[in-house]
Amino acid sequence: MIDSHTRKRRLVLFFGMLLGIPFFATIGIAAVVISSTMGTTIWNSWSAHSDRLTQEEARGARIEKEAREQTFQTLCPDYFEVSFFDRWLRYRDRRWCESYRHKIARQS
16 A cells, blocks of 8 residues: 555655656757857867966066166166065065176176
8 A cells, every 4th residue: 555645745746757858858858959069169269268378478478588688787687685574575576676786796
């Protein structure tokens, strides 16, 4: 004998499957259609944007390196003359001068 809770549970599961399976099938079909039509466009757009960002970062790094090459003779001697604590507190934005220490030492 089936009690009323089991009967209700079976009825809910039946209607859930009746409504759920077509819903998920529709979602799946829509995902395939959208990804096959718009997926390549979205991928190409993202890929081009990513390439432009990479090129821009490389260009910025080149410009920064050239600027440091041009200004290290002016900015770095002050950095090396101050104490260790001043380097860490006041001149921390000039830590890049450490890579030019050998060039400053040669010029002195």
